[in-house]
Amino acid sequence: MEGLPTSHPEVYQKFSEGFHVIRRSDRYWAGLSTDLVIEQVLMRSMKTSGGLTHGRGMDEIQRLVWTLSLPSCAEIKFTMQELAGIRYGTSDQHQEATSARKERDVRDTWKLVAFLQTYDPFTEDPSIHSISSGVTGDKKVNVDKANSIGETIIASMVGKNVHEYTFKRKDQAITLGSKVSLSKDEAVETDPQLLFQRLCVLSTNEPSLSSSKNIPV
Template sequence: KGKFTVRRSKKYWCGIWSDQTIEQTLLKSMKSRGGITHGRGFSDNVLSKWTLATVVIQNVCDEIENFCDVHYETSEQHVDMQSSRIDRDRNDSIKLQEWLSQHPPPLADTDTVKTLSSGIIGGPDVNCHLAPEIRMEMVTKMVSYGNFKNMTFKRKHKVVTPASVVNNFKAGTLKVTAIDPLTFVQRLCLSKQSDEDATTPICVTSKFKLG
């Protein structure tokens, strides 16, 4: 019933993703002692032999563990119930409360996409709020291709966030150029001769109001 969830035991909270199951079984033996990536290099021939024999060896290793009654397992306690995780969650909740108290209400009535940290309003190109719909559309197209080699992805189908558009500007007829705020501030600090030089030239040459 868990779709991609795999349970290898009857313990509570033991359900994991299918790719995690592969990592805990196949890749575990690959990276442990006796594997192909532990302490030595390997050729294509060694890799092929190891891969073909892994299917049988994995079953043999499981049966040996069952016969010897030796297993690598964890306790019944969930990892989120440990004291270290509880302390970290408490500190994270305090940081979140402090952040929310220092910024405008994130759930204000508005019809536009707004960045929570800076308050910048996204333009018509921002479509990150439609990510679920875009994802389903892309998955439908992937299924319709029928073959992996025929799949093509275009930039116009990409989800656009406010962070990817707020650092752009257009100066007259010049093309849009990306701005790195950190690089801009660093160059400004290196070129200034006094504290007044940090703001005066920008205010004179820029049509935008600073302050």
């Protein structure tokens, strides 16, 4: 795409003029990319009632007849809407610009801000730990080196037969969630601040401080 202005200047000119966008109506926000239209319009019509996947078959002649009949079906649909006096229409206002959506976005933003104030992800602790649960990962957790691990795996594939190559368990990115397990003989490291916060939240419903000491965290 970076070399499109020199390799295909006529295509680049059309793209610059907005011809890569498909508009099915005259609304201001009605512009859709070509791949999105194929997915939401063409593929959806193929998989709904009357489409190719509902008993018609997927042979070449059936696909050809179904595709070429789409313009005629659209004309029939539009004529039936005019006959019945029914017209589908929406306002020019984008759904993301409504006042209700703006208020919801503000509430969600403040929730995120409150969470980051409680669970600061920019601490000086060098260990890998979960921000929400406080569980700390051991030296086996190496998901932060996923890029170098992937390059090592790709380098080991060079010159190997694809049918004979096997992935080794040691050459994988281990996440914090895949290695968290509870054991009777092994202690799990947990953030003490998180335990204190849980205790404070649960103790608000207890009648006295002495009874709140028995709350399991």
